[in-house]
Amino acid sequence: MTDGSFEYGALADVLIDEVKELVGCDLVEQDFSGPQRAYPFFTYKITTPYIKDMEQMNNGEMFDLTVSMTCCSDNSIKAQDLAMKLFKNLKSDAVRRKLRTDHDIVISDIDSFDNRSVFQSINYERRVGFDLHLRVVDDFHEDVPTIDKINLDNTN
Numbered sequence: 524m525t526d527g528s529f530e531y532g533a534l535a536d537v538l539i540d541e542v543k544e545l546v547g548c549d550l551v552e553q554d555f556s557g558p559q560r561a562y563p564f565f566t567y568k569i570t571t572p573y574i575k576d577m578e579q580m581n582n583g584e585m586f587d588l589t590v591s592m593t594c595c596s597d598n599s600i601k602a603q604d605l606a607m608k609l610f611k612n613l614k615s616d617a618v619r620r621k622l623r624t625d626h627d628i629v630i631s632d633i634d635s636f637d638n639r640s641v642f643q644s645i646n647y648e649r650r651v652g653f654d655l656h657l658r659v660v661d662d663f664h665e666d667v668p669t670i671d672k673i674n675l676d677n678t679n
Contacts, residue, residue, distance in 0.1 A: 529661040545612040563596040593652030606651040632656040
């Protein structure tokens with residue numbers, strides 16, 4: 524019997540709420556097929572969903588994952604300003620403590636941010652982003668039968 528596997532959707536919900544609270548922008552999944560949000564907005568993509576930290580033989584395995592965070596705008600300065608604001612907020616002790624205490628999410632590293640602008644038919648979409656490295660706990664639990672008693676007989 525197993526239960527409690529890590530839920531990436533719950534992680535996405537936490538990130539969506541944090542981005543809205545910290546910079547006032549929507550956060551949507553990158554490459555989503557719905558209508559595009561009004562500028563500016565952020566996208567996320569879980570680029571590396573599972574990085575094994577160490578071999579563990581118990582429940583509650585910790586692992587790392589990488590989330591690409593990108594600000595999209597029609598103005599490059601606005602995209603840089605918002606990306607920097609989110610970048611700085613995610614590095615703050617208050618936000619790190621909140622994520623760790625409330626959601627068991629540890630920000631292990633934040634890469635420097637870079638220009639990710641793309642050409643779209645006749646115009647550029649201005650994109651600036653960074654990679655967010657997180658450490659989370661998988662509450663996966665497996666019921667393993669235990670041996671309660673062993674009888675040793677020394678006869679041949």
